[in-house]
Amino acid sequence: MVDNSSETDSPFRADAEEALALLPGGRVRWSDLSQGPSAARETLLQGWQEGAMLTHYFGHGGLTEWADERMLTHEDIQAYGSTWKPTVLFTWSCLSQWHVGIFGTALNEALLLLPGGGALASFGPAGITNPARQAALIDKLYRELARPGLSLGEAIRRAKNAAVAEDPNAREVIEGFNLFGDPALEIPWTPAVTQ
Secondary structure (H helix, E strand, O other): EEEEOOOOOHHHHHHHHHHOOOOOOOOOOEHHHHHHHHHHHHHHHHHHHOOOOOEEEOOOOOOEEEEOHHHHHHHHHHHHHHOOOOOEEEOOOOOOOOOOOOOOOOHHHHHHHHHOOOOEEEEEEEEOOOHHHHHHHHHHHHHHOOOOOOOOOHHHHHHHHHHHOOOHHHHHHHEEEEOOOOOOOOOOOOOOOOO
16 A cells, blocks of 8 residues: 655655565555545455455554555454454554554554454554655565565564665664564565466
8 A cells, every 4th residue: 555645755656666576576456545545445455355465555654544544544453354364564654563652552563463364464663754764674675575485584684784784874764663473474475477
């Protein structure tokens, strides 16, 4: 899912396309808020019900919702979560994984704690960072995720090391993004088919 971008925002769709191009081939279904909230929301929820292996969100976020239009909320998790299949979630926003919040469970945490659905693992932000600062980590992580046989935890460790080595100012992002779930999880990439 990608948030709609204003003139002062990061180009969320372009950022997502660039990141996903680094992963092995596969079907990508876009839930794009710039094409209308109803259609974007329907596509997002349908993808979760059908069992997307990976779910990525690029956009504005908070403790309890994705996007100003509230495209995903705690209420959605309670209402529809029992029909969702677990996904590995990557959230490129702010605060959606702030697990020490005094206001209750963060959105990504609620997805991980949902029995039988939601998130099998979740990588996302516990703080607030500028999307431009997230770019180095995004690039490094998606390159590492593409390596077959590499665990999710090891991909994240390598990506964080490479991003901070390249740009020491990336430390605020490196320290602010965390993993919920089993770091030994491996993403089961299928071999590419040549036609």
